[in-house]
Amino acid sequence: MAEKSDPNYKVIAENRRARFDYAIESDLECGIMLMGSEVKSLRNGKGNIAESYATIDDGALWLVNSYIAPYAPAKTWGHEERRRRKLLASKRELARLWAATAKEGMTLVPLVMYFNHRGLVKLKIGVAKGKKLADKRATEAKRDWDKQKRRLLKEHG
Numbered sequence: 300m301a302e303k304s305d306p307n308y309k310v311i312a313e314n315r316r317a318r319f320d321y322a323i324e325s326d327l328e329c330g331i332m333l334m335g336s337e338v339k340s341l342r343n344g345k346g347n348i349a350e351s352y353a354t355i356d357d358g359a360l361w362l363v364n365s366y367i368a369p370y371a372p373a374k375t376w377g378h379e380e381r382r383r384r385k386l387l388a389s390k391r392e393l394a395r396l397w398a399a400t401a402k403e404g405m406t407l408v409p410l411v412m413y414f415n416h417r418g419l420v421k422l423k424i425g426v427a428k429g430k431k432l433a434d435k436r437a438t439e440a441k442r443d444w445d446k447q448k449r450r451l452l453k454e455h456g
Contacts, residue, residue: 311420312346312412319435321408321427327396330387331362331412331422336373341420343370346412353386353407353424355397360386362409362422386422399426 317323333341340346345368354361362384369377388396399405410423430438 307414307416307418310411310413311341311344312348314348314351314408314410316349317408317410317425317427319438320430321406321425322430322434323408323410323425323427324405325399326410326423326425327388327392328421328423329360329392331420332385332387333367333420334376334378336370336376336378337367338420339373340368340370340378341412341414343368348409348412348422351409353409355393355400355407358393360388360393360396360407362386365409365412386424396424396426404428 347366348362351365352363354363364381365384366380367378369380396407400407405426405428408425408427410425412420412422415421
């Protein structure tokens with residue numbers, strides 16, 4: 300029996316470039332502290348995490364430079380579009396992330412922002428290492444080869 304899709308689950312923003320620029324070693328789902336107008340704007344699909352990153356400051360995890368468009372009906376009590384937003388993670392996860400970023404070249408990259416099955420906004424963060432130019436070329440060559448292989452199998456299969 301096919302699984303019924305969840306009506307609440309919805310991808311808001313995806314950082315597609317992250318998997319090309321970084322080698323993702325592990326990931327973590329965490330909550331995000333938002334204002335009401337931000338949630339309303341995200342429900343309309345008006346968010347972007349392409350140029351954002353996560354950092355650990357003063358023992359807290361922060362999402363920096365993410366964009367959430369202003370929500371027009373909330374003129375008076377609106378929000379700042381590119382403010383730092385606090386991410387919610389357990390102390391154990393925070394310690395693990397801090398230890399991972401202390402290593403050479405590791406960084407925290409937001410991968411996808413979505414509404415989970417309960418309708419809450421979640422952010423998936425990846426612990427990543429930056430790829431060199433040669434690694435990026437290899438990734439692109441592998442992707443092209445996979446595409447060509449599928450095409451050949453389709454023609455002769």
